[in-house]
Amino acid sequence: MVLGELTVKEALKRNTFQHAKVLTGVNGLNRVIKWCHILEVKDIDLFINGGELILTTGIGLLNSSNQSNYVETLINKHTAGLCIELGSFFQDIPSNLLSLAEKKNYPIIIFEKTVRFIDITQDIHSLLINRHHQNMLDLDRLSQNLNKLSLQPNGILKILQELSLYFQSPCFFITNNEKYYYPTNQGETERTIREYIHNHLNDTKELTTFPLNNKSYCLNTVRLFEQIWGYLLIENKQFPSTELTALMLDRASIALSHILLRNRTIEERKQSDEAELIHSLLNLDTLESNQLKNILPMYCFSHSFRLICWPLLEEEHGSTRKGDEFKLYLLTLLRPFFKKLGFHPVISYRHQELIVLIYMNPPKIEKINWQQITEKLTVLTEDYFPAQSIFGISSIHQEPIKAKTAYEEAKQIILLKQKKLIDCHNYEQIGIYHLILPLLKTKIMKEYIHIHLGKVMEYDRLNRSELLKTLAIYLDCNGNKKEASERLFIVRQTLYHRIDKLEGILGGNFMDSSNRLAIEVAIKAFYLEEEAIHFKEQIIADVK
Numbered sequence: 001m002v003l004g005e006l007t008v009k010e011a012l013k014r015n016t017f018q019h020a021k022v023l024t025g026v027n028g029l030n031r032v033i034k035w036c037h038i039l040e041v042k043d044i045d046l047f048i049n050g051g052e053l054i055l056t057t058g059i060g061l062l063n064s065s066n067q068s069n070y071v072e073t074l075i076n077k078h079t080a081g082l083c084i085e086l087g088s089f090f091q092d093i094p095s096n097l098l099s100l101a102e103k104k105n106y107p108i109i110i111f112e113k114t115v116r117f118i119d120i121t122q123d124i125h126s127l128l129i130n131r132h133h134q135n136m137l138d139l140d141r142l143s144q145n146l147n148k149l150s151l152q153p154n155g156i157l158k159i160l161q162e163l164s165l166y167f168q169s170p171c172f173f174i175t176n177n178e179k180y181y182y183p184t185n186q187g188e189t190e191r192t193i194r195e196y197i198h199n200h201l202n203d204t205k206e207l208t209t210f211p212l213n214n215k216s217y218c219l220n221t222v223r224l225f226e227q228i229w230g231y232l233l234i235e236n237k238q239f240p241s242t243e244l245t246a247l248m249l250d251r252a253s254i255a256l257s258h259i260l261l262r263n264r265t266i267e268e269r270k271q272s273d274e275a276e277l278i279h280s281l282l283n284l285d286t287l288e289s290n291q292l293k294n295i296l297p298m299y300c301f302s303h304s305f306r307l308i309c310w311p312l313l314e315e316e317h318g319s320t321r322k323g324d325e326f327k328l329y330l331l332t333l334l335r336p337f338f339k340k341l342g343f344h345p346v347i348s349y350r351h352q353e354l355i356v357l358i359y360m361n362p363p364k365i366e367k368i369n370w371q372q373i374t375e376k377l378t379v380l381t382e383d384y385f386p387a388q389s390i391f392g393i394s395s396i397h398q399e400p401i402k403a404k405t406a407y408e409e410a411k412q413i414i415l416l417k418q419k420k421l422i423d424c425h426n427y428e429q430i431g432i433y434h435l436i437l438p439l440l441k442t443k444i445m446k447e448y449i450h451i452h453l454g455k456v457m458e459y460d461r462l463n464r465s466e467l468l469k470t471l472a473i474y475l476d477c478n479g480n481k482k483e484a485s486e487r488l489f490i491v492r493q494t495l496y497h498r499i500d501k502l503e504g505i506l507g508g509n510f511m512d513s514s515n516r517l518a519i520e521v522a523i524k525a526f527y528l529e530e531e532a533i534h535f536k537e538q539i540i541a542d543v544k
Contacts, residue, residue, distance in 0.1 A: 006033045011124060011127075012029070014127075015123075016119050019111055019112060019113045021112060022107060023110055024108045025102065037052040037054055039055070040056055048074070048079055050079065052080060053083065054074060054079055054080075054081065055121070056084055057088065057090070058086075058090035081109060082107070084108065086112055093110065139247055146251055149162060150255040156256060157180055159173075160172070160182040164234075169236070171232075172186065172231075174230055174231040174233065175231075179194070193217070193233060208220075217235055218245055219233045222260070224264075227336055230256065230260070232253050265332065277346060278347075278348035283404075303360055304365045304397065306357075307358075307394040307410050308358065309353055309355050309356075309407065310354045311353050334347065334380075338358050357403065391414070392412065392427070395428055415528075416430060416528075419527060419528065421524065432521055432524060439525070445529065448522060451522075452518055452522035455505045455506070456471060465498075466488075468523075470499075471523065474499065475520050506519070
């Protein structure tokens with residue numbers, strides 16, 4: 001059993017306090033002593049930090065005008081108590097000081113006989129140091145026991161049992177899907193705590209103490225990969241210091257996280273056939289229709305889905321990170337994230353990319369705030385994928401046979417983001433590119449670009465000018481000449497000259513709404529056209 005903090009009440013039982021008498025603050029004798037300090041100066045602010053048991057002969061209280069301020073400063077600094085030796089400087093304690101201290105439940109203790117302050121400080125300090133040393137030994141012993149228990153069958157329950165016996169208090173471990181508690185008669189309490197956590201607790205990082213049904217509980221989060229995987233709680237009956245309690249719960253949380261990570265790793269290894277499942281979906285042209293039911297889980301036929309695709313981060317030497325440990329890390333990072341949102345994730349870690357099919361009931365998937373999800377995904381994965389965490393999210397599809405279409409949509413998003421043509425992640429938000437991308441696979445768009453931009457591109461080729469770039473930025477600035485010249489890093493007169501050239505080539509009405517729309521579509525297509533062949537080849541290669 002861990003030793004608690006030293007209180008004033010406990011210190012008064014020591015032999016060195018046998019001649020002590022408590023004048024005030026009987027209700028404050030549970031104040032914690034962190035140190036014992038002899039204080040004989042008037043200006044005390046700089047010499048105390050809080051938690052000290054103050055020993056004095058009263059010389060600092062000689063000035064009657066400052067006596068109340070002196071005691072009030074000790075109270076405000078959260079010292080444990082004031083011990084005064086009566087004699088040369090103080091024969092008795094003024095009633096106003098006693099009244100102030102009693103009002104604040106602040107202990108004032110007197111010694112009616114001469115005492116050796118050095119004996120008191122040595123006794124208190126030895127007690128504090130020995131107690132701290134013993135607690136550290138117990139903490140180390142507890143950590144070793146918890147680590148051993150984490151390797152045994154039913155390790156979670158055994159860890160809770162160890163903690164419960166150690167603290168002599170009920171202990172709980174709350175996760176999304178499982179419930180653990182010790183002793184075994186705490187089922188109703190566990191349900192109450194689970195409901196409280198669901199309704200009141202946010203993403204907390206530190207030890208939290210909260211009241212519930214006339215009891216107090218200490219809570220610590222169990223984390224993996226910066227995500228909360230569960231909550232460890234102990235009923236707070238009579239605990240040691242908050243710092244020591246935090247250390248103990250932290251040790252237990254680490255042991256629990258090891259169990260969760262090991263179980264998750266085993267689960268991910270068992271689900272390695274998900275990669276083959278997605279590969280089969282992306283090659284449905286090679287499958288018979290009746291084979292789908294043998295490949296896909298049943299929820300795939302009743303749930304809508306989106307497909308999310310990431311290109312994998314390349315190392316300096318150019319090869320992608322393929323190690324099994326890195327693969328398992330990514331899977332254990334993403335799967336709980338999607339499950340917490342209510343999705344059924346199906347994940348494939350391929351040689352150049354990570355693909356996730358996320359399934360959900362049709363009414364629910366429509367109500368999801370995808371802006372929040374993409375922001376959280378960006379933060380979650382920014383260290384493991386290319387700059388700015390580039391990924392693409394397909395539109396919502398209803399049938400498994402649409403997986404290949406969803407994959408192409410996600411890859412199109414990645415292409416547009418790599419070209420810095422969009423700043424969104426969802427296929428529904430790409431605007432005019434819904435029309436441009438399919439047409440890039442035909443001759444229609446190439447002819448369209450030539451009709452609207454051919455003369456400008458020819459002029460640039462013959463004169464080594466930048467009229468096309470100027471046109472694109474001028475339109476992007478909605479005809480604002482000042483903004484366009486700043487973005488082009490040219491003076492405004494140069495811009496005026498280029499606009500005159502463009503009017504000569506395109507006609508003076510090129511900024512009219514219908515003409516402008518046609519030109520803007522052609523410009524967006526032009527910046528994509530050079531990538532079209534590579535994009536098509538990449539899709540075919542990745543599917544295979």
